[in-house]
Amino acid sequence: MAGIKSLDELKALRDKHRESVLGRDTGDSENKIRITVGMATCGIASGARETINAIIDEVAKEHLMNVVVVQSGCLGYCYAEPTVEVRFPGKEAVLYGNIDAKRGRELVQRHIKNGEIQKDWIIEKTFNNI
């Protein structure tokens, strides 16, 4: 590493590394958009790992700092794995099914970035949590 020659270089270096560290700042997690990928055995078998990594990559590429991507256990929709839930702060969660890596990227673009809910991919929520 050659020395940093100016404040601008330092700022550029900060911006390059910023997201990987600031993703950790979950102090205000209620105010962030939460994308949850079902990562139980059936999810993983259907490619949920590729999906979550694609989503994370797309989120990073778009510099979407207000998005948290996490995994969850089994949601029970084995027929529609991989499943992805999108929850905007203060809004009802939207549950998508059959989201492969390609659809995962599209989901980030369309739903997260442009706010367009993808009706065709939604699966019916069949239960209520207590």
Place this chain on the structure above:
Amino acid sequence: MVKYRMDLLVCGGTGCQASGSSEVVETFKKEIEKEGLENEIQVITTGCFGFCEKGPIVKISPDNVFYVEVTPEKAVRIVKEHIIKGRVVEDYLYKEPETKEVLHEQNEMPFYKKQLRIALRNCGFIDPENIYEYIAVDGYQALGKVLTEMTPEKVIEEIKRSGLRGRGGGGFPTGVKWEMTRKSKSNQKYVICNADEGDPGAFMDRSILEGDPHSVLEAMAICGYCIGADKGYIYIRAEYPLAIQRLRIAINQAYEFGLLGKNILGTGFNFDIDLKYGAGAFICGEETALINSIEGGRGEPTVKPPFPAQKGLWKQPTNINNVETFANICPILLKGADWFSSIGTEKSKGTKVFALAGKVNNVGLVEVPMGLTLREIIYELGGGIKGDKKFKAVQTGGPSGGCIPAQNLDTPIDYDTLTQIGSMMGSGGMIVMDEDDCMVNIAKFYLEFSCEESCGRCTACRVGNTRMLEILNEITEGKGTMEHLDELKELGQIIKDSSLCGLGQTSPNPVLSTMNFFWDEYVAHVKDKNCPAGVCTALLKYFILPDKCVGCTACAKVCPTNAISGEVRKTHIIDQEKCIKCGACMATCRFNAITRR
């Protein structure tokens, strides 16, 4: 650049390392590799989370799940369950001690709820051995801003306006100190970081250096720019090996990145930092003694004035600040003096880190805004007194401070209120005592420390403290008189008045403050030859309770001096003349029939 989908933040502070966090890190890395997830999951060793009571701590991000007391075995299960299947392992989460409720997230925990982390902002959040992580959280931006946009006078004005006061104990306004050093004329000036943390029980400076070393380096460079110095020293005790190791790594990285050394950020400003090791003498935390020690002389204080700001290291103007003080500098310059001065009380701005220890449930490091009450710190953050015992006092300020009794629990704490109630802020040690602690014995403990650590230069401190200790020994052995108590008060005042440095001037405080608040306990030792808390062995008497003794003879058999007599199945008695108060009978009795008082 690889983007990880999950970060495992494992505490690598000294406390958690002692409880095995290094093995936990190894296990995580091994298991994650086994599962082929090493490009998706990152294991990061961070600085101290502060919650040392429940270490090793592992925080999983972005899920924000906080695991406590993690062992290598637990790490294996966390990988299998949480990391692979996304199922939080509830068994390993923190449980609220009273309600037994399982708390998932760090910010739900009472220990963290009232904390505001400025000095500790990066501890437990970034990898202290990776400069990229520090840069990512605005590291060295304050230095860059200062060097390119601000004159030294403007920076000093900003620090003055923020109201920041020295966190090492004295509470002197930091901006004023910088200004004094700036105004001293000389070709060579120095910046010193005082990392000679010596108060028993205090470990905030160590944690900052271990968890966020760059923040101190950056602030020292800023200080150098303000006062006109190009050389800095960190005086750190050699008994802090991990802090030294992380500082060395940080200094090397900063040089490599051109953030220390010549022509920093192309502005023409030069600044070098060196480490100087201390041998762990308490007195070397006093600034003139510290300077003597760096110069290779005896660690003894010299007369002030001249102050180090006028004539310090190698007789040149020198600015000395404590680690925690430096750790506050960069946020002030980035967020502004108004932001900082909006936190805290009228005369004490910002936050203070306290090392909570003693008889509280949550032992650890907490950073809270000035003006919180002792009750909030001890009962909310600290989770109350261990074993539901009764609170008796809290000792603040280490060997220079005093004991604060229950009636002052609701005092909002800052520099001035602590002084008013007969103690002091000191470096922020806070040792909680319960009904089982003898205040005479506590005073003796601190005085023993001061006697041992006195450099011996002033007669009052060297001889006076030893005399006071002798008197306390007599009192705890049952040979005390009421005249002794008067002598203690008189001697204490003389030592305070006639010692050169802070150590001597404050060393009688633990005795004087306990005499002030717990006078009855002293009198009980002297007049009744009784230690109410049951601590001072020489004053204790062991008794057998007739209604509980079944006459099993177990106690008589273990008594080394045959002081216990009695027939089988009849109540035994202890001969007080023969009893040496070893306590063997009490430990043996299965019927709780032996008591001491």
